[in-house]
Amino acid sequence: MHCNILQMRGSCADCHIIIIIIKLFITLHKEEKNSLQAKAANSSHSSSRPLRFSAYLDAMQQVHLQWDHDSKEMITFELQVQSTGWVAFGFTTHGELPGGDVVIGGVLPDGNMYFSDWHIVDEETIVEDESQDYEVLSMTEDETSTTITFRRYFQTCDPHDQPITFPIPDDDTTYACTFIPLPRVKTKHHIYKFEAVITPRNQTMVHHILVYACSNASVLPTGVSDCYGADPDFALCSQIVVGWAVGGGSYMFPDETGISIGTPRDFQWIRLEVHYSNFDLIPGLIDNSGIRLYYTPELRPYDMGVLQTGLFTFPIHFLPPGVESFNSYGLCNTSQFEELNGIPVPDMHVFGYLLHTHLAGRGVRGVHYRDGKQLRILCEDNKYDFNLQETRGLKELVTFKAGDEFLVECRYETLDRTSLTFGGPSTLNEMCLAFLFYYPRNNISSCMGYPNIQYVAQELGQTAADAMEGMMAINLVDWNNDTAKKAEKACKEVDQIVIIKTIDEVVVNETGFIRDIIETQPLPCKRIFENEPTAETEGQGKFLADVMSSGALDMKATLPLPVLLFVHFGFPWLLTVMPRML
Structure with a gap:
């Protein structure tokens, strides 16, 4: 369903619909203009707040539509057209005129206005609806444009009105x-x-x-x-x-x-x-x-710009069934960025990212390399949750230079699956993507890699003359933990084909290989009570020890220690729920 401006005055000299409409309004609406004008004058917007949504409906941006809706499923439109006389606005299915739902209105030379609800029967016939389900709220015209505000319900009781859904x-x-x-x-x-x-x-x-x-x-x-x-x-x-x-x-x-x-x-x-x-x-x-x-x-x-990286989704990506862990890799090699961009690419300052897999994803990380050496693990989520995908900011800017490489590794679990999972658009398919937010922008839109699937198939004991046969051969593998590990190793060690694309859909291919990932050392753990106690905490600890040793608070047999501590440190709101917990 889409909004379609069916006609504006003077824009279609040989359109039969125009002739019919003009004749109808000359004869019909001269008789009704006074009642319509009075109705519009007495109407007002359903809300004084501005309409929240807006869009231009044409490439020349001469037709501007604003709209909003309320809890009663009433939708209000304000249509401004760079034309005088009359305008028409309507809804059609797949852009076809027959069945179109149209309103037509305008301001007559004497200043009076008309507005009515119509439907299109065929390419040459338009008929006014017996049930008028659009209400005009206001209409104005100046030297260059006409503005009409009107409203209707999402779904009216007239079969000639298109439902707005x-x-x-x-x-x-x-x-x-x-x-x-x-x-x-x-x-x-x-x-x-x-x-x-x-x-x-x-x-x-x-x-x-x-x-x-x-x-x-x-x-x-x-x-x-x-x-x-x-x-x-x-x-x-x-x-x-x-x-x-x-x-x-x-x-x-x-x-x-x-x-x-x-x-x-x-x-x-x-x-x-x-x-x-x-x-x-x-x-x-x-x-x-x-x-x-x-x-x-x-x-x-x-x-700023956004660079899409990771594993090219279709048709090469696959996951073996029934495995606890399987890693997939997608490489971005930026060595051809400047040639493809057309002008030198300035350093890219990455400030944020969005990681994306589907239901089998358990972990995602992106690794940054320069001159063959790992600089950093730029982003990492080892507890990836499909239901918590969010754009995240980096703690500090990371600079990418021309020639740098960026590797995306995705870890999957398929214990609940009995057949291969392939990359694809469905949530039941898989993806392995990382979107990098950076500045200043360039013309590169995506940089993603995928393994030579023929090599992978051969390493699994299959034969394949091309990529298509390689993917077909993957289906013939007897999958178990051993073949899954062999497939993961083959995907990692074989050369990657890197596809780089610009905003203008210009594409070049590059090659590269998956480098080892140097694991970062985790931060040392800390115990809060191993720090030097302050005078206040030292006194509290001594007080508790004195009470326990004296036997004045001998409740360990009836109350668990957490309750004891809550009582001592004074959390009265916890005391109200303790009886239910005991």
Whole structure:
């Protein structure tokens, strides 16, 4: 379902719908204009607060829509069109005119206005609805534009009105994508914060939300469709701007950087990708989730970017079944960044990251190398939780130079699985990714590696002439702990193919190999009571020892020691629950 401006005055000279509409309004609405004007004058917004959501509906940004909704499922629209006379706004299914749900309104030369609810029968016929379910709230016109504010319920009782919903398909995995223009600003601004807005009843369904920057030269489709389905255009745009996954919260960028919008170099459109996981195949779920971006004219010193790294997801990634631990690796070799970028790449100052696997993931870490030597383990989560994926800031900036390498290692457990798990989009598939937030930005969008699968298949006793045969051969392996360890070793020791991609979808291949990871020494443990006691704690300890030794508090046989300590140190709120615990 998508908003579609069906027509603006003077923009389609040979459109039959235009002729019909003009004739109808000349004859019909002269008779009704006074009652409509009075109705609009007596109406007011359902709320005095500003409408929270907005978007331009055309590439020229001449049609601006704002909207908001309330707890009663009433949605209010404000449509501003750079045109005078009359305007039409409607909803269609997959962009097809028949069945379209339309409102048409405008201001007559004498200052009176008209507004009405219609539906499209076919390419040449438009009919006014018997049930008028849109209410006009206000309408104004100046020398260049027309603004109409109106409202309706999400679902009306008129079969000619399109329901305003996005139903989550009753499939276990859905990737829904749409393309949205960013707000047009006259001067440079910085996006400084983002947060997910999840429909409350769908928290368990929304797996992740990603926002991709689209090159201004891209030819983008309209509507909502499967991101990686039959229409490849819905997979356009690969430069990630921001991302959210299960368990994440809002994230504010450091004061020195933000995402630039408003300059000729900046992207003007984004691809919004929402991944739904409807494992129980529940029908009829309606979702309005998305991501809210905050931007400001108060500029930061640097423009930031996001680099996607890790293991190329499909089709090479695989996990053996029934193993307690299996490691996968994806390498980024930056040696060709400058050539691919077109201009020298300045040092990349990494300030944050987001780690991502699916349900089998148990640990993720990213390791930074320079001149063949390990510099640091940049990010690490050895207790990875699928339900707690959040963007995290580094304690201090880490500098990447051209030629550096970045290795992502993911550890999995598949004890509950009896068949191979492959990399892919479903939550039941797997991924191994690390998104690096850095500044100043460059044109590189992703840098990911994968092992030579033919070599891996051969090491497992199979034959394969190419990558496709290699993946087919993996299915023939008799998997057990020994073959799993052999596969892990082969994936680690074989050369990696590294795929580097720019925001303009330019791709180059590089090679590299997985270097050893030098484990960092854990910090020494500390016991709090081994520190030098203060006079106060020393006195407390002596008091307790004196009481215990004198027998004045001989309750060890009836009360556990923790209760004794709570009583002594005075936690009255704990005393109220102690009887239930004993």
